[in-house]
Each structure stands twice: as structure tokens, then as C-alpha cells.
Amino acid sequence: MGLTTRYVQIGEGDVLPAKSGGYLIEKFLGQGSFGKVARCVKLSTKERMAVKIVKNDSWFSEKEELMLKKLRNLDQDKNNLVKFLDRFKYGGLVCLAFELLDINLYDFMKQRHFMPLHLCQIRIITQQMHVALNALKSISLVHADIKPDNIMFINHQSQPFKLKLIDFGLAAPVSALCPGTEMQALGYRAPEVILGLPLNEAVDMWALGCVLAFVYLGQHLYPTDTTEIDDTRAFLSLLKQMLHVDPDRRITPSEALEHRFIKMTHLTSKDNPSPNSTPACSKMQEESTTGVKNYKTSSKAVNWNLVSITSSEYSADEETACGSSIPVMLCQNPSGPALLCCNQCSP
Incomplete structure (x- = not known):
């Protein structure tokens, strides 16, 4: 898994040259919309770092670099913010070097099969992330993309539940936020963003609340994709009719069997003409043949x-x-x- 531009092609084992010393790419850790992140060794110090590699012609690189410079006015360790260490260009790419952290909160929950955390553990996460948000508020900055993926353990083995907030690629000054701006991950998006209302740093508090609910419940508080949202609406529609207080207006079994939640007509589209091809339906078909176990x-x-x-x-x-x-x-x-x-x- 490498990275190719019209100027260079880089892969694991290659060296990214920089004035402060070259960076040897050990492994690509992941990728996003604007580039990739690699675990690198800085050759001059033998220190491992995380290097975000972004195409130079992307507005994303300029925007993130500007926000990271603002963060340097803060004590990043004290305020639980990822430490920005270096910036250099190579072959049409912008490379941003950060301290190397351990595992993000989503992958941590996935490793434990999404088993909810204890309140004593959630309290530690809550305190640290509020320190981070308070620091951002002090410089009038909004993170705008808080989610489990962007909260990382420093080193869970040696420092259990010591965390930092990462990824300021979508961060913005509060003064730059305009009603109607699309931001935040679906499922962690504040109501004022959805409704096109005036925005401020409170959008981060909403998203953090959703993160804390996620680790408490072991699942997302709100749907995180449009298919799930449509399916949830269909289910609630049926549930509302089943629980109608007037027995004469309550839905009948034959009517319920024709409801879109059971027929899955809301899941059909041009790209997916058959609702039976959805993961949810596959699960239903599996349970219909194996039987549903008693709740425990x-x-x-x-x-x-x-x-x-x-x-x-x-x-x-x-x-x-x-x-x-x-x-x-x-x-x-x-x-x-x-x-x-x-x-x-x-x-």
C-alpha cells in the first residue's frame, strides 16, 4: 500500500527527505480523504513518528497546517492534544509529522467486541477530553470532527486511558463558521449543523457527548450511515402504529406485514435494486434458518x-x-x- 502522485511513487521502505533529517517509512497505518498516515523513523534521532502525507495541491494541507500552528500556542501535552513536530514537502506532497500514538478509541472498543466501558474508565476519558475542548475554546478553535477514531491512547499498556485528541484537518476558527456549513461525522453531528443554525464551539461538546455514549453503550448513539437512518425511521414508523393508544387505530398483523420496515422497500435503490442484498437482510435470513436464541x-x-x-x-x-x-x-x-x-x- 503506497502513495503515487504525478511526481513520485513512495512505499514502505522508502525515505522521505527533509531538512531536519529523512523519515524512513516503516508502515502505512491508514488513509483518509486527503492522504495517508505512515509510521516512520526519523533517521537523525531514531524516533518513531506518525507522518501524515497529503497532496500539496489540496486546500486541506494548508488549512490543517494553519490550525496546527495555532495549537502550538498551547501546551499540547497538558491539554491532551496531539503534538505537531515537523512539516516538510517532497515531490508534490506535504508531510506533517506528529508524535506516534497507540490505538484510537474506536479500534480499542472493537478489540473488546464493543463491550461497554466502566463508569470509572469513562470518567477518565471525559475529564481529559473536556480539558482538550477547554483549551480549544481558549483560542476560539472548533475541532469539528470529534469521533472515536480521532481520540487516541498514548500508550495503553504503560499509561492506561491516557488519551489525546488528534486530526485537526477540519478544524476552524469559531469566527469562520457559517450557518449551513457541513461538518462532523454523521451520527456525531450536532442538531444546529443539521438544521443550518448559527454555529460555535458547542458543536464539539455535542460530538463528545456522542463519543461518551458510544463507550458507555458499546454502540453508536445515533445512526452513522444513511441506510441505517432510513431503516431506523421505518422501524419507528411501525413501532408508533403498533403502540397506538387507540386499539381501533392500532395496526393489524396483515397491515404490519405490508409495512415498509418488513418489506424493506425503503432499502431499494438504483445501485441496490434488491433489498435482500443488504447486510441487514442477510442477517435476517441467517437468523430465520438458525433460529433466534433466547435473550439472556x-x-x-x-x-x-x-x-x-x-x-x-x-x-x-x-x-x-x-x-x-x-x-x-x-x-x-x-x-x-x-x-x-x-x-x-x-x-
Whole structure:
């Protein structure tokens, strides 16, 4: 995986020449809309760095460089901001060198199969990122692209949950924000951005809130692609009709079977004429053949009448212990079946 321009072709093992000393490309770490990021060794110091390689004719390189110069007015370590170290040009490319960090928050969650973090861990993330936002606010700068991918661990092994905010390619002065400006990743986009309202640094607070919800829930708080949004709207449409307070206006089974959420007509397009080719439908087809497993709570299988399958059968005609109409927990009665009861029962 290399990078080719009309001037040069570079790949792993090549050296990027710079006045401060050449950079040996060890590995390409990833790529974005405007260029690639490589792990490099600065030959003069043997220090590993992350070098973002951007095409010189891109407005992106000039804009990011300007924002990074503003960041140099701050203590980047103290304020949990990625440290910008060097800038040089080579063969029609602009190269921006940063300190090398560990793993981003999204990949970290992916490694743990999106298992939610504990609140004590989320508190550490919250504090550090608010320090970063407070620093940006002090110089009237908006990051404009806060998401799990742009928050990175410094070194999770030696400094657990020590983080930094990265990627200022879309950052902008607050004074430059205009209503209708398109910014932020879908799913982390503030309402005022969507609605075309006046904008300020509060858009970053919204996005950070979505990040914290992501690590708390183990999933995105809001849909992150248009297909998911359309599918969510279809599902909510059906749910609203199923939960109509007026039983005469509540949707019938035959009507529900014709609803777009089940028919998936909202997922068809010119590029995807068959809704059955979508990942969601593939999953549905898989479950229809393998069967859906019982939902599990606290690692204990529960059957449909809400009594542990290891307990005695419970009749729906039985009254709950102590006469409560709101069952809260299982009450084990030595002389009879396990009953659903409220917390007022004596042990």
C-alpha cells in the first residue's frame, strides 16, 4: 500500500527527505480523504513518528497546517492534544509529522467486541477530553470532527486511558463558521449543523457527548450511515402504529406485514435494486434458518414467561406475591412455584 502522485511513487521502505533529517517509512497505518498516515523513523534521532502525507495541491494541507500552528500556542501535552513536530514537502506532497500514538478509541472498543466501558474508565476519558475542548475554546478553535477514531491512547499498556485528541484537518476558527456549513461525522453531528443554525464551539461538546455514549453503550448513539437512518425511521414508523393508544387505530398483523420496515422497500435503490442484498437482510435470513436464541440477562437463560428455565413452571393465572401489579424480581417460595414479586417481599 503506497502513495503515487504525478511526481513520485513512495512505499514502505522508502525515505522521505527533509531538512531536519529523512523519515524512513516503516508502515502505512491508514488513509483518509486527503492522504495517508505512515509510521516512520526519523533517521537523525531514531524516533518513531506518525507522518501524515497529503497532496500539496489540496486546500486541506494548508488549512490543517494553519490550525496546527495555532495549537502550538498551547501546551499540547497538558491539554491532551496531539503534538505537531515537523512539516516538510517532497515531490508534490506535504508531510506533517506528529508524535506516534497507540490505538484510537474506536479500534480499542472493537478489540473488546464493543463491550461497554466502566463508569470509572469513562470518567477518565471525559475529564481529559473536556480539558482538550477547554483549551480549544481558549483560542476560539472548533475541532469539528470529534469521533472515536480521532481520540487516541498514548500508550495503553504503560499509561492506561491516557488519551489525546488528534486530526485537526477540519478544524476552524469559531469566527469562520457559517450557518449551513457541513461538518462532523454523521451520527456525531450536532442538531444546529443539521438544521443550518448559527454555529460555535458547542458543536464539539455535542460530538463528545456522542463519543461518551458510544463507550458507555458499546454502540453508536445515533445512526452513522444513511441506510441505517432510513431503516431506523421505518422501524419507528411501525413501532408508533403498533403502540397506538387507540386499539381501533392500532395496526393489524396483515397491515404490519405490508409495512415498509418488513418489506424493506425503503432499502431499494438504483445501485441496490434488491433489498435482500443488504447486510441487514442477510442477517435476517441467517437468523430465520438458525433460529433466534433466547435473550439472556446476567448470563442466565430466561424463557418467555419470565421465569428461570431452571425453576418450576409459573402459571400466568397466579397472583404476584404481596399483590403487587409491577413484578420486579423472582421470589423463591419453598412451598410452591417461583413467583414474580416486588421488592417489598420479605426475604
